[in-house]
Amino acid sequence: MCRWIAYIGQPIFLDSLVTQPKHSLVEQSLNSKLNITPAGKLLSTNGDGFGIGWYDKRPDPGVFKDDVPAWHDENLKNLCHQVQSHIFFAHVRATTTGEIQRTNCHPFHYKHWLFQHNGHVTDFENIRRELQMEIAPELYPYLKGTTDSETFFLLALTYGLVSRPKEALQAMVSRVLEALIRTDPDGALNLSCALSDGQSLYTLRFSHNEDAMTLFYSTDIHCFDDFEGSNSCMPNNSTVVVSEPLDKASEKWTEIPNNTFTTISGQSVNTETFFDDNSLSAITQMSS
Template identity: 65%
Template sequence: MCRWIAYTGKPIYLDTLVTKPDHSLVVQSRHSQMNYTKNGQLLSTNGDGFGIGWYDKRKEPGLFKDDLPAWHNTNLNNLCHQVKAHTFMAHIRATTTGDIQRANCHPFRYKNWLFQHNGHVSHFPQIRRELQLSIAPDLYPLLQGTTDSETFFYLAITLGLLDEPKAAMQKMVEKVLQALLKIDQDGVLNLSCAISDGEKLYTIRYSHNEAPMTQFVSTDTTCMDEFAQARPRIPSGSTVVVSEPLDNISSKWRKIANHSFTTINNNSVQSETFLP
């Protein structure tokens, strides 16, 4: 599985979360602690590419992706040290669907929207055609890769993501489940997603027929106090959502419940039930 982080609040340098924490996203690309296969075996490496999307002064987000492992790309360290953003998301990939190539790396961008995903759907090669035929004709040519995640994103846009994010994601999940259950009543769908329009941050934690992917949130400026003192805290009035905490102070991180749609705006974190 993959790992991701999402941040919104006062502008900070990207390296505050991506490279500097003791258990930063780059560290997790080699040594994550919460990825498991179905048989319980720990999978600690997320080396199939990475990506960062960020919002600064322009409406459309910046985007930097590569199919190299995050630990292997010195440009990532340099960019994170120089770029400051009020909202950003970052993702490291361990593929179960789609080739190792830049087009398959997260986040995915459409206009001012970003989307990233940890999880999977079983039998994607068998249901891909049905799902992609439901994507709006003007959006279909924008598909560049071969992942379930990118298909989910453009299907959600087709179903109204830009106007009603929660309703559109519910409709998208319903379509995926309809296609999946036609061929396998025991089929699995697992979603831990982050979505942003540059103003609000949304997350989803949902699973069908499988234990959910992990997702945690913190508004506590001390959530990474295992930093050396010279390293910065996150500023007050900011929110961080992660697949896996960035240090070992777990009490500072609140687990987001399964079957939840969470909206984060101006440091307000509101979770609602999410069911298709």
């Protein structure tokens, strides 16, 4: 289980979200409040690596990540203090799949796309080969690590993410469910994802056979106040998406429902159903 944030809007410095707020992402790497495991335990520490990805003058994003804890890396603090971006991702990792190594840290990127994920699939080791055989041959060389997350991203790219984000994610989730249910009918799939092409921000919240990972967004200009005298505000026409709020003011945050696909541009947030009941039933029945 992991924690992540994603921002879209007027350019801000990355430290406005990553290090400065009262409950910043770096603080969450040490002291998460909502990172509940499937067994019902609070996973307060997310110290198995970190990563940031941002867009600036070029269409492809910059990416910086490492396998050390986020709170331990002064380079992360210094970089976030200097880099300004209109769209950026940040992620702190608590691994359930894959070794603690840099290639397994999020976000993952391909050309002008960024992807980050919180969640898991039951017994990924048992379906890994089947799923990775589905990755398009031209994309397979981009598979560098051993996480389920990277496999999900490359599958979505295989199924047309570049031109049809929602449909590609539907195809990816359908394929993962097919493999999962055939291998373990009682297995779980949990996805809390953020994706961007440098123009828009997309999120997916979906779960099968267990409670969904938490996911919230805010357009409130005060959503990352640090409550210690800072006058820092989020610019107008901007949105931040988080695994858990950056402060304790819950009225500033809207929970993104489960089984939804959300498209965000500036302050425009459009949430739609990901799978309708008939589609989801068809997938699970075909896989049984």
